[in-house]
Amino acid sequence: MTAPYVKEDINNGISTIEFFHPAHNSLPGDLLAQLAETISGAGANDEVKVIVLKSGGDRTFCAGASFKELININDAETGRIFFSGFANVINAMRKCPKFIIGRIQGKTVGGGVGVASATDFCMATKFASIKLSELNVGIGPFVVGPAVERKLGLSGMSQIAIDANSFYDAEWARQKGLYAQVFESTEKLDESVQNFAEQLCTYNPDAMKEMKAVFWKGTEDWDELLAERAAISGRLVLSEFTKETLKRFK
Structure with a gap:
């Protein structure tokens, strides 16, 4: 079995x-x-003009937070630190001065929807349905909520957050604005991501940097906001309800 990794290729x-x-x-x-560190590093690297964010394998893009770690949280501070992980990735993406293209090959759940939402331009296959499953285990999509809401609007975000058991298909996500384009196959997706990234490399980096700053205007308080949200999740994960639910899932 392949060991977990984060790798960068320039x-x-x-x-x-x-x-x-x-x-x-x-x-x-x-x-x-x-992941947060690698994204920040790419943002600071003068060699890099554009970033493509992807996951390995050909099925799930991202299943969200690690269940194994979630089950083992026994105090609020550990909970806060655990949920801050996604906050740090989203904030690294937000502050990165380069455009980040998301390449979503398959289903994405919970925190994974947050990561996809924090990209600047997201492309997917028709298999890339999304689900915010947090309410299912007695918490909520508090940390990823602002990023998801920024892309889907409050209406779209609240719909999938409340309907926590359902996958919403890639076409729904495209209509709501999460995906810019949806492709029939991973091959078509990869070809389009590559062509698009190459095209962006021909543009003025300063213009892209200024555009990115404009697009993310109004999110300057996210360092504090997402930290507060992580604390809410960290508290809820200790609730009797969530502990019992996690035992059943185990």
Whole structure:
């Protein structure tokens, strides 16, 4: 079985950042920390003009938070730190001065929807349905909520957050604005992501940097906001309801 990893490959101005975990690309704390650091590094690297964010394997894009770690949270501070992992990745993406293209090859759940939402331009296959499953285990999509709401609007975000048991298909996500384009196959997706990234590399980096700042205007308080949200999730994960639910899932 392949060990979990985060890796970066820089080629002709394109930084391809890939993460992988054998448990459906779920993201434990150490991988989230590596991912945030790699994104920040690519943002600061003058060699890099554009970033492509993807996950390994050909099925699930990201199954969200690591279930194994979730079950083992026994105090509020550990909970806060755990949920801060996704906050740090989203904030690294938000502050990164380069455009980040999301390449979503398959289903994405919970925190994974947050990561997809924090990209600047997201492309997917028709298999890339989305689900915010947090309410199912007695918490809510508090940390990823602002990023998801920014893309889907409050109406779309609240719909999938409340309907926590349902997958919404890629076409729904495209109509709501999460995906810019949806493709029939991973091959078509990869070809389009590559062509698009190459095209962006021909543009003025300063213009793209200024555009990115404009697009993310109004999110300057997210360092504090997402930290507060992580504390809410960290508290809820300790509730009797969530503990019992997690035992059943186990």
